[in-house]
Amino acid sequence: MTPSSTYRLQIRPGFTLHDAAALAGYLAELGVGAVYLSPLLRATSGSDHGYDTTDPTVIDPDRGGEEGWRALLDAAREHELGVVVDIVPNHLGIAVPHENPAWWDVLTHGRESRYADWFDVDWSAGPIILPVLGDEGGPELVDGELRYFEHRFPLAPGSWADGDDAATVHDRQHYRLAHWSRGDHELTYRRFFSITTLAGVRVEDEQVFAATHAKITDLVADGVAGLRIDHPDGLADPTGYLERLRRLAPDAWIVAEKILEPGEELPAEWPIAGSTGYDALAEVDRVLRDQDHDAPLTELYRELTGDGTGFEEYVERGKRMVAETLFQAERRRLARLAPDVERAGEALAEIAIAYEVYRSYLPIGADRLDWALAEAARRRPELAETLSTLGSRLRDPADELAVRVQQLAGAVMAKGVEDTAYYRYSRFVGGNEVGGDPAQVGGTVEEFHAAQRRRLDGSPDAMTALSTHDTKRGEDVRARLAVLPELHDHWAGFAAAFLDRTGLPNRRFGYLLAQTLAGTGPIDRDRLQAYAEKAAREAAEETGWTRVDAAYESALRSAIDLAYDDPEVRAAWDLLDAMITGPGRSNALAAKLLQLTAPGVPDVYQGTELWTDSLVDPDNRRPVDFGRRASLLAGLDHAPPIDDSGAAKLWVTRNALRLRREAPELFTDYRPLSATGPATRHLIGYDRGGAITLATRLPVGLARTGWAGTTVDLPDGLHDRLSGREVPGGRTELAALLADYPVALLAPAR
Known part of the structure; x- marks a missing residue:
């Protein structure tokens, strides 16, 4: 199926x-x-x-x-x-307890609830801690329930008599209402990452x-x-x-x-x-970025921000921060499972920090655990004896301690890296993507081909993606960012002007904002301001979700305003945007065709058949104008121009999806195709067993030389599903094949 x-x-x-x-x-x-x-x-x-x-x-x-x-x-x-x-x-949502019948019953009856085994609650730690209280007021008795503003909580049978006050009744329940700030320290149920309103299910x-x-x-x-x-x-x-x-x-x-x-x-x-498909997303993104610009980008980043710290150190810092702050309750629960081992919670958290991957799946991935144990001991030699003592238990898949360390490792990775380090380290934010590697800017065509062959051989029916509801930036924003390494001097000028004129004290974060402006172009400023606020809170440096610095966030909004309203900065932004737009669209069409035709089952995230300028959620979940898309699709009977409408991307998407659906036999193999001539490095080509994909990479550099003298050898009797041209085969000039679009999709003539 x-x-x-x-x-x-x-x-x-x-x-x-x-x-x-x-x-x-x-x-x-x-x-x-x-x-x-x-x-x-x-x-x-x-x-x-x-x-x-x-x-x-x-x-x-x-x-x-x-x-x-x-x-x-x-x-x-x-x-x-x-x-x-x-x-x-x-997990299940528990933000509104009365909307969750199972959770309501657990709060009512505690360990005796018929749903008690549904939720991953540490019943040995006492009543369930519910971190819902604010700084004002307290719970009240209303209509046989405890109420706190809009929050409602049930009463255990027989726990309320006439004349009892709310505090007395509260202390008789199977739960305790606590200040919201106590959640990260004292929570007694497993949650989704650090979200206390999502309770883990067994x-x-x-x-x-x-x-x-x-x-x-x-x-x-x-x-x-x-x-x-x-x-x-x-x-x-x-x-x-x-x-x-x-x-x-x-x-x-x-x-x-x-x-x-x-x-x-x-x-x-x-x-x-x-x-x-996040792995496929990273493969497509990397091959469209020039690895030769890695060193110049790093030099520019250090020059403009003063930051010489490598990404690996940001990873460790981010993971350590969340392990020591957000996940204190999880550390305490781990320590309770090893009560006779001194500093057990600290040592177990260190293992979670040390994991190179999200987690192991014991007995699968035991080598990952062993590496984390050794790395934790190297980083914290004073904990080496404790780690050695815990090692045998951690290698036992049946031991609850082993289970919970693996669960914690994944949460520490997600929050410490994706949601922290990715917003602190800003050398090239186009690579700061779920499943990506910010330490590596670009990749080679050979690496891309090898990855596709591995997928075809190992998991040919895996999903592939370019955008999801969880990506940090939409696919076309990343396609535009991929142009920046090729526009080094122009990008450097704009970034320097933005950083100097805004005067943001954290120049690393200012550099992230400058790249965001380049990636989106001048979209609605409210969206960019909302993004800046979220990104700064995720970075958790000057401001944060639980300690908002209103003055700093106001400065961020002012920085975005300055990009729009300051004549000098706006002129530089407009010039850079004009230089990015054409090559960015070339990259976007290349990325789309590569993802839609490479091994795997391609997913199209809603609306991305047209140009997309989305940022991180909730921006990427905005309503989609499907009426416009349907109208455009109905009018497509030949290749449209590459313009603001996005019809060209819709055309590429339609033809690739239709070919995959109608002729799956053309997508059963993977054979790289190479060009011959001076522009060889600008082509990504492969034959999927009859369907041939040709895509342009590094379009700014290509524009200086063109395809002149560069050819590719093709089978006879092909038809380009995008341009509509018949392709006779043999040695074929890329200048003719890619005259209208930066991509071609060839299949046997019908």
């Missing part, structure tokens, strides 16, 4: 399953193989993302409910589309799995073609979970949101098709 491709839709109260059903015809015309839906089960009221499921037994009425689901299924079948659903096994328990996956079982019975698994790294036993899920859905196409670090492979033991 592997689809030829997927198209991701964000289902939310403002765009329901009924709306998705109405798009089925457009998606089919686009060439999509399956519609890929964000989480559908009942979520916290008002949730736009759906990852805070509150009741896993029903489809969310706010997202269209059962009626909307049936409408979507019917529309998909009518248009011969598969359906792929995103599911969330790791799907390793077969009964809990069955209860929380009952509706998923129904969806599979309804004919769902595939499942996307959110955050398996949070689970106690990811391998066991995926094996159980495979038994539930033996024929489904299953992919997991596993973020692979450079050089890491998905566990071969997992009975799934592969990952959700």
